[in-house]
Amino acid sequence: MMRSVLTKTLYDKRLFILGWTLGLMAIAMLMTSFFPAMRPEGGIDALLANLPAAFQGLIGDLAALDEFDTYIASQLFDIRVPLIGGIMAIILALGLSTREEEDGELRTLLSLPISRTKLFIEKWLAMVLIMGISVVGLIAGVYLIMPFIDDAAIAGEAMLQLALMTWLVMISYSSVTYAAGMASGRRAVASAVGITVIIGSFLLSTFAVAVEWLSDYEFLSLLQYFPAVDIVYDGVMLRDVVVLSLVTLIALVAAWLVFRRRDIA
Amino acid sequence: MTVIRIQEVTKQFGDVAAVSDASFEVMKGEVIGFVGANGAGKSTTINMLLGFIAPSHGTVRVFGETVTPHVAHRQHARMGFAAGDMELPGNLTSKQYLQFLTHQYGGDTAKRLAELTERFQPVLHKKIATLSRGNKQKIALIAAFLPSPELVILDEPTSGLDPIMQEKFLELIRGEAAAGTTIFMSSHYLGEVADVCSRVILMRDGRIVSDTPAAELLRASGKHVRVISGYGRTAAPKGAEAIAKSKTEDGGYVVEFDWRGEPAQLQQWLAAVKQLRDIEVTEFNLEAAFRGMYDEESAA
Numbered sequence: 258m259m260r261s262v263l264t265k266t267l268y269d270k271r272l273f274i275l276g277w278t279l280g281l282m283a284i285a286m287l288m289t290s291f292f293p294a295m296r297p298e299g300g301i302d303a304l305l306a307n308l309p310a311a312f313q314g315l316i317g318d319l320a321a322l323d324e325f326d327t328y329i330a331s332q333l334f335d336i337r338v339p340l341i342g343g344i345m346a347i348i349l350a351l352g353l354s355t356r357e358e359e360d361g362e363l364r365t366l367l368s369l370p371i372s373r374t375k376l377f378i379e380k381w382l383a384m385v386l387i388m389g390i391s392v393v394g395l396i397a398g399v400y401l402i403m404p405f406i407d408d409a410a411i412a413g414e415a416m417l418q419l420a421l422m423t424w425l426v427m428i429s430y431s432s433v434t435y436a437a438g439m440a441s442g443r444r445a446v447a448s449a450v451g452i453t454v455i456i457g458s459f460l461l462s463t464f465a466v467a468v469e470w471l472s473d474y475e476f477l478s479l480l481q482y483f484p485a486v487d488i489v490y491d492g493v494m495l496r497d498v499v500v501l502s503l504v505t506l507i508a509l510v511a512a513w514l515v516f517r518r519r520d521i522a
Numbered sequence: 523m524t525v526i527r528i529q530e531v532t533k534q535f536g537d538v539a540a541v542s543d544a545s546f547e548v549m550k551g552e553v554i555g556f557v558g559a560n561g562a563g564k565s566t567t568i569n570m571l572l573g574f575i576a577p578s579h580g581t582v583r584v585f586g587e588t589v590t591p592h593v594a595h596r597q598h599a600r601m602g603f604a605a606g607d608m609e610l611p612g613n614l615t616s617k618q619y620l621q622f623l624t625h626q627y628g629g630d631t632a633k634r635l636a637e638l639t640e641r642f643q644p645v646l647h648k649k650i651a652t653l654s655r656g657n658k659q660k661i662a663l664i665a666a667f668l669p670s671p672e673l674v675i676l677d678e679p680t681s682g683l684d685p686i687m688q689e690k691f692l693e694l695i696r697g698e699a700a701a702g703t704t705i706f707m708s709s710h711y712l713g714e715v716a717d718v719c720s721r722v723i724l725m726r727d728g729r730i731v732s733d734t735p736a737a738e739l740l741r742a743s744g745k746h747v748r749v750i751s752g753y754g755r756t757a758a759p760k761g762a763e764a765i766a767k768s769k770t771e772d773g774g775y776v777v778e779f780d781w782r783g784e785p786a787q788l789q790q791w792l793a794a795v796k797q798l799r800d801i802e803v804t805e806f807n808l809e810a811a812f813r814g815m816y817d818e819e820s821a822a
Contacts, residue, residue, distance in 0.1 A: 259614070259622045259625070260622075265611070265614075265622055316676070321795055362609045364608075364609070365608055367574065368572055369595075370598040370625060371598075373592055518591050518592055519530070519589070520574065521574045521575065
């Protein structure tokens with residue numbers, strides 16, 4: 258039953274949720290199934306050791322390939338999920354912010370007794386829930402294949418922490434794009450901000466390993482605050498949670514202040 | 523009781539003033555026709571009434587409260603809105619959308635929905651995206667009247683409706699007006715404005731150029747008179763315009779003319795027509811009146 262903007266948005270996005278959840282699940286299943294081939298005894302280490310340093314940033318820490326938990330953290334959560342999740346975040350945030358305004362559907366919603374604040378928050382909550390469902394699909398993909406893979410084991414706590422941090426990174430990504438969209442009402446602006454932050458973070462974190470001067474700016478990358486392999490070893494660092502939460506909060510508050518007063522096209 | 527009060531409102535988009543120094547009031551129970559050519563500033567004014575956009579200068583008040591984008595939802599609880607180009611959620615069926623609306627307004631709308639559904643016969647079980655423009659428009663109109671609002675704002679509400687539905691819509695407006703609902707309606711169809719509106723506000727180039735009771739506007743615009751008599755020398759009265767004479771198949775003599783003079787003088791003339799067989803007096807429609815006013819404004 259559609260009683261609110263939140264439930265209406267979830268209903269509107271049901272196919273998106275299904276598609277992305279299944280897609281992330283499939284990627285997790287594939288990456289899990291690759292574990293035997295990627296272990297050092299599979300011979301991949303010799304191949305990877307000969308790659309230029311610039312490429313090793315794209316491959317991840319070779320030492321992490323020994324064990325399943327660090328392998329999955331490195332190969333799935335550290336490299337693939339931030340990029341794929343980032344693309345998902347941009348598409349979803351654009352769909353929820355600028356698309357409805359461009360279509361004129363936002364005016365229809367705002368002609369009802371729905372405050373701009375309520376609309377802003379409920380759409381964002383829907384986005385957060387959609388990200389959460391996708392992350393559950395991702396984790397389910399790993400667990401579905403694990404029983405069929407030799408030596409594949411990961412502590413439940415480590416997996417939970419990886420899942421929650423993945424969710425938090427995706428919330429930050431999508432919130433920045435959503436905030437730009439709601440504040441400006443323009444797809445071009447929101448896309449530019451989203452791509453700069455998300456793809457920029459990915460490239461910065463990936464190439465900072467090999468490009469020395471980039472390492473000075475790595476703190477600007479949101480991925481700097483999602484060290485997946487370290488999370489398996491040491492757990493989640495409070496600093497990372499605070500930074501990602503603050504980025505989300507600041508973007509949302511700034512956008513809300515603009516959105517509640519600006520003209521709607 | 524004043525329902526809408528617009529005071530010295532200007533809306534600038536960059537260097538362009540879409541609305542300039544507009545002022546008017548709408549009292550409870552009035553049915554206002556808001557007319558003007560494309561680009562006159564009607565939709566911009568309506569957007570300000572709904573709080574979609576904020577005025578650059580001046581104030582817009584609805585139900586006594588200043589409308590601003592962040593508090594407009596308070597007024598919307600007592601208002602309905604429909605536009606000819608309204609974009610409804612295409613992913614939902616009409617029924618789902620109307621249920622969604624019911625939750626937003628609260629209260630029991632079942633009886634009202636049944637009444638409106640009976641009147642407009644909408645397609646309820648298909649996705650809105652798959653409906654024709656006319657069928658979407660029916661849903662938009664039902665949505666506007668569903669919460670039994672005190673004020674209904676309509677922006678080109680009948681575009682896309684077939685003539686039968688247009689008539690049903692006008693019947694609804696008459697009924698709502700009789701029940702005391704205030705209606706503010708922009709339209710290009712001057713016939714429907716003349717039919718249901720009590721007052722007509724004309725906009726031109728962002729300015730309010732006329733705010734006149736509809737009846738007065740019609741009186742000012744004159745009458746077309748057609749008289750058939752058995753007397754061939756019947757002459758049109760002094761002051762008549764656009765005089766034309768012809769004969770009917772059964773030998774009647776027809777005198778036609780436009781009359782802008784005093785009704786009493788016309789009545790006197792009619793009483794004096796010899797061998798009078800038939801009289802037909804029709805009011806000029808608003809189109810002629812507005813065309814005249816637009817021309818006058820342009821010349822000025």
